Amino acid sequence: xxxxxxxxxxxxxxxxxxxxxxxxxxxxxxxxxxxxxxxxxxxxxxxxxxxxxxxxxxxxxxxxxxxxxxxxxxxxxxxxxxxxxxxxxxxxxxxxxxxxxxxxxxxxxxxxxxxxxxxxxxxxxxxxxxxxxxxxxxxxxxxxxxxxxxxxxxxxxxxxxxxxxxxxxxxxxxxxxxxxxxxxxxxxxxxxxxxxxxxxxxxxxx
Numbered sequence: 001x002x003x004x005x006x007x008x009x010x011x012x013x014x015x016x017x018x019x020x021x022x023x024x025x026x027x028x029x030x031x032x033x034x035x036x037x038x039x040x041x042x043x044x045x046x047x048x049x050x051x052x053x054x055x056x057x058x059x060x061x062x063x064x065x066x067x068x069x070x071x072x073x074x075x076x077x078x079x080x081x082x083x084x085x086x087x088x089x090x091x092x093x094x095x096x097x098x099x100x101x102x103x104x105x106x107x108x109x110x111x112x113x114x115x116x117x118x119x120x121x122x123x124x125x126x127x128x129x130x131x132x133x134x135x136x137x138x139x140x141x142x143x144x145x146x147x148x149x150x151x152x153x154x155x156x157x158x159x160x161x162x163x164x165x166x167x168x169x170x171x172x173x174x175x176x177x178x179x180x181x182x183x184x185x186x187x188x189x190x191x192x193x194x195x196x197x198x199x200x201x202x203x204x205x206x
Contacts, residue, residue: 013058015037016028016055023117025051025117025119055113055123058113062111069103090193090197093193097189168196171192
């Protein structure tokens with residue numbers, strides 16, 4: 001890609017980001033993006049085949065990276081012995097959420113798009129994707145503790161488990177939505193995770 005082509009692509013991204021943030025993906029006008037970017041429709045289609053492909057180019061790698069961060073943290077937890085898992089329940093998760101916030105603040109605009117403007121795209125379920133991963137890992141952890149002879153306390157209804165877990169990740173996203181300064185956001189997310197970890201410990205009878 002030549003220097004001029006890169007400059008044009010960057011201009012398209014700049015205008016598209018403003019349009020998506022203002023109207024959301026579903027209501028964003030590709031015609032307006034093309035016009036405001038100062039390119040012809042034919043020139044735009046040389047870069048991207050559709051509005052969906054343009055959106056993907058802006059946010060796709062960041063969506064995938066945040067899920068990869070979670071999966072890698074979970075893998076490191078499962079590498080521990082079951083006794084270590086009991087002792088360190090919540091430690092890796094807390095560090096992972098702080099790292100997620102660090103990454104989101106490094107790419108703040110893209111995450112504002114993912115969190116607030118992705119309805120109608122394949123990225124609109126980021127909260128759900130993280131929630132399902134966390135619930136599945138919680139169930140696996142319960143089995144590991146039962147194997148050690150620590151039967152869990154009260155059984156948590158699936159609907160409640162989903163509400164608790166999605167609430168934790170939604171709380172993390174709220175920090176981005178409301179432009180909380182990064183250092184304060186990091187402090188908040190550590191406290192948020194500590195709060196939820198303590199709650200799970202109580203529900204599990206640990």
